[in-house]
């Protein structure tokens with residue numbers, strides 16, 4: 001059984017620890033905070049607890065390390081784990097600069113280890129359905145995609161709305177379209193904390209001509225977690241706030257009746273919601289990681305896709321600050 005360590009036992013890390021305790025052998029838990037270690041040592045009695053990351057890296061029988069510490073520590077901890085020969089699942093974003101991410105990708109390839117970024121939404125059954133619809137061609141030609149991630153929610157003082165919220169939508173947009181943007185433009189404002197944008201609008205254009213947009217904000221009356229894909233034949237919405245109708249397909253689109261001399265008209269048909277399995281996305285993400293560790297799947301691609309997300313985030317940041 002794969003032996004896994006989870007580093008970082010704050011808000012998110014314990015969810016990862018719970019899943020790996022179910023799906024694999026949770027061998028180590030690690031946090032620099034003694035109180036967290038004590039709390040989770042009780043909950044995961046089979047795991048050894050440490051505050052020293054190097055101690056778990058020194059365990060030769062440990063296969064994989066999960067990094068769920070604050071973002072600025074990701075690159076360094078992931079690098080040390082790869083250098084120690086461990087497979088790595090690192091929370092999003094795995095690095096704050098494209099060059100750092102490229103270094104991790106190269107290291108993982110060189111050592112033949114998995115480097116998987118924790119892009120949770122890519123394992124969401126609703127997003128998988130979107131992908132199936134886009135790839136299946138039923139939407140017609142995809143014209144544009146846009147994401148809304150807004151809420152009067154947690155106000156961060158380190159990462160801005162782009163890095164904190166946008167990383168989710170961007171990973172989905174790039175996963176759906178499978179292209180690197182030719183243009184990446186962002187506008188936003190830091191209203192509350194200097195240098196930390198609370199509201200960000202992003203525009204992406206792709207070599208195929210498709211376009212995408214993201215509205216990211218924690219200063220907003222709406223709680224929205226929504227992705228819309230507009231195709232020439234159908235349009236589809238993934239709404240993660242919906243309990244049952246997570247995906248809605250609209251048989252709506254533009255068309256050009258021949259008898260109207262080339263004038264565009266709109267067509268409206270049925271609206272329906274396919275059944276989306278209720279599986280926990282995080283469990284699916286952890287399973288996908290274990291599959292890669294077991295040698296199944298394209299680990300190099302997962303790492304490279306992660307690098308594209310960081311690279312695009314960096315371009316959007318340059319635009320935002322430019």
Ligand SMILES: NC(=O)c1ccc[n+]([C@@H]2O[C@H](COP(=O)([O-])OP(=O)(O)OC[C@H]3O[C@@H](n4cnc5c(N)ncnc54)[C@H](O)[C@@H]3O)[C@@H](O)[C@H]2O)c1
Pocket residue numbers: 007008009010011012013030031032033036051053068069070071073091092093118119120
């Ligand atoms: N995928 C998702 O939906 C999702 C959701 C929430 C958070 N996250 C990600 O999870 C990560 C952690 O977020 P959080 O909200 O749990 O943060 P947090 O601040 O609540 O927890 C981080 C923990 O890491 C510990 N830590 C710091 N440096 C460490 C080190 N060098 N070694 C070991 N432990 C260390 C801290 O003591 C703290 O307990 C972030 O990268 C965040 O982006 C992802």
